[in-house]
Amino acid sequence: ILYSAAENHYAQAEYAKAVESFQKYITDNPKGLYTLKAKNLRAESLTLLKRYDDAFAGYESVIDQGQSSFLPASLYKAALIAYNQKQDMKKAFDYYTAFIQLASDEEQQYEAILGALRSAYKLNKPEEVYAMAAKVIDHQRATEDHKALAHYYMAKIAYNHNSYDKALLDFNAVIRVNSADLAAESRYYVAAIYQKLDQPDLAAKLAEES
16 A cells, blocks of 8 residues: 555656655565565656755665666666766766666667766776777767767877877867867867877978868
């Protein structure tokens, strides 16, 4: 009865009442038949209430239970909150990458690959950036802008690690497919690389073009 009442609150969009009722059911029935579902719907209710810290903890409680029908969605939503609201790139990366393996929806899988790429870049994790960038570039849903972003992230990582040959390849790939800000930045970095490689004339020409 208690679980049904909580689910009814959720169905009626009474999310604050749903949170309270689901929590009471979970507390009274820590190993109940509907406990995992209650944890999931409680986290969903908290998300809809924009109580993101509590929602994140709720999704993590579902994730901690291991394999279930609620695991993929909880991983994806926890990753979104970690990236957008909590700015916790480590957890965002971990949850995005875990979700990629379980995704049944191709569009969500692609969004998770993009999310993992952005998280890895912000964490300055070279191997992970290269791996996720390759997945983006090869994905059939990849737009030209997303391919340019993937090449740009790889180029910046390579540049920062003094791998100038690889950086040049990827900056030039950005320039080929993107005419906006990323291309302008890429031209600047190409010029800077040639300056570092002691080719100042070419560097000056490229700097003018950028």
